[in-house]
Amino acid sequence: MIDFFWSLGAFIVALGILVAVHEWGHFWVARRCGVHVERFSIGFGKALWRTRDKHGTEFVIAAIPLGGYVRMLDERVDNVPANQAHKAFNRQSVGKRMAIIAAGPGVNFVFAVAALFLMYLIGVQTVKPIVGSVEPQSFSAQAGVQAGDQIIAVGGRETLDWEAVNLEFVSHVGDSELPVTVLRETGHSQQLIVNIAQWRFDPDKASALSSLGITPFRPNATTEIAFIGEESAAARAGIEVGDELLAIDGVEVDSWQSAVELITVKPNQSIEISVLRGNAPMNVNVRLDAVESDNGQRGYLGVSPRVEPWPDGVVFTHQYGIVGGFSQALERTWRLMTLSVEMIGKLITGDVSVKNLSGPISIAQGAGASADYGLVYFLSFLALISVNLGIINLLPLPMLDGGHLMYFTIEWLTGKPVSESVQELGFKIGGVLLFALMSIAIFNDIARLA
Numbered sequence: 001m002i003d004f005f006w007s008l009g010a011f012i013v014a015l016g017i018l019v020a021v022h023e024w025g026h027f028w029v030a031r032r033c034g035v036h037v038e039r040f041s042i043g044f045g046k047a048l049w050r051t052r053d054k055h056g057t058e059f060v061i062a063a064i065p066l067g068g069y070v071r072m073l074d075e076r077v078d079n080v081p082a083n084q085a086h087k088a089f090n091r092q093s094v095g096k097r098m099a100i101i102a103a104g105p106g107v108n109f110v111f112a113v114a115a116l117f118l119m120y121l122i123g124v125q126t127v128k129p130i131v132g133s134v135e136p137q138s139f140s141a142q143a144g145v146q147a148g149d150q151i152i153a154v155g156g157r158e159t160l161d162w163e164a165v166n167l168e169f170v171s172h173v174g175d176s177e178l179p180v181t182v183l184r185e186t187g188h189s190q191q192l193i194v195n196i197a198q199w200r201f202d203p204d205k206a207s208a209l210s211s212l213g214i215t216p217f218r219p220n221a222t223t224e225i226a227f228i229g230e231e232s233a234a235a236r237a238g239i240e241v242g243d244e245l246l247a248i249d250g251v252e253v254d255s256w257q258s259a260v261e262l263i264t265v266k267p268n269q270s271i272e273i274s275v276l277r278g279n280a281p282m283n284v285n286v287r288l289d290a291v292e293s294d295n296g297q298r299g300y301l302g303v304s305p306r307v308e309p310w311p312d313g314v315v316f317t318h319q320y321g322i323v324g325g326f327s328q329a330l331e332r333t334w335r336l337m338t339l340s341v342e343m344i345g346k347l348i349t350g351d352v353s354v355k356n357l358s359g360p361i362s363i364a365q366g367a368g369a370s371a372d373y374g375l376v377y378f379l380s381f382l383a384l385i386s387v388n389l390g391i392i393n394l395l396p397l398p399m400l401d402g403g404h405l406m407y408f409t410i411e412w413l414t415g416k417p418v419s420e421s422v423q424e425l426g427f428k429i430g431g432v433l434l435f436a437l438m439s440i441a442i443f444n445d446i447a448r449l450a
Contacts, residue, residue: 045062075091105394112333117328131147166209221256
């Protein structure tokens, strides 16, 4: 329940920031173009807070935090006095109207650059993409990827960490080949071609890495206990930090994984654990707890192992000065933009399944997870969602900013506005399409939870 409210709170904060940024873009440019803004609202429904500035604009925070809007003076919906007509949106030139509409998505992209710039100034700790193991007969194994390889480029794009690798792997969904450049342990680089014509990536079942047969390198977990949960089965039995697992019910423990395998199959059962405390072996009787998993209940001891240290140079920090940070932020934002467009194109062509669409529940979970890791990861999450919000709003659907821009482009080319009847029909079609997409996304979210 705590996780639910944490994710919900992080989602509301993230959405509030991104909606405010998007609508502020419309608002700021509208003001610069001489248009009077009647209301600037974050959220819909009943107003929880409101104020009014010297220009007569009402600023509102409303009860339903699922969007927002900027309401401008417009003769098509308002009774506008003659002396105020020049401030109406519909009286502006087509160029000004296009600028006002495009400003919302545009500021989303600017915000993404700013968020990533701040992230790179603070610094984010990450790990070099070194392969830990490769599943036999997998796509990667057949291409010649080996344990110990460092993936330095995918499709010609440099990959400094696993996040970059995963991003580039996903960008090749629907392609027949995946070019991967690896740095061997010998110090020589080699380009490999992974045949992915039969790759069917389902993010609900596996990550892009695991579905291609790659497990990232991680330091080995020892059999020494480094952490014990409060009121856990281990704490109740008197197990101590520093104890080294020797055997469970008489079966020798030669790795942490073997201990996990012996414990998880005995939920709510009593077991005998042999440990080495100091230099003295001893036996401890423990009644395990039970936790729910996808495969039913599993035994739970409530301990974590001491992990061997990372090799020198594998863990590093992405941190740059002002110039380098800005350059990296621009490059990363551009890649997120191009990837979003590529994914939309593949969704339309069928190369990416509609099952991959995510709705507010998945976004909330992502917001909660990124907030758990700290500010720099939350900034990265905000940048990703901000870019996606900007790209989606530029789609040529009449209910979105892109639809309005499409109408204004036609007006600019033909010299006359699109007729009201055509616009109304477009809004209806756009509304149906958006409702269908949101319904699919929400259904996918619920299916993932189930």
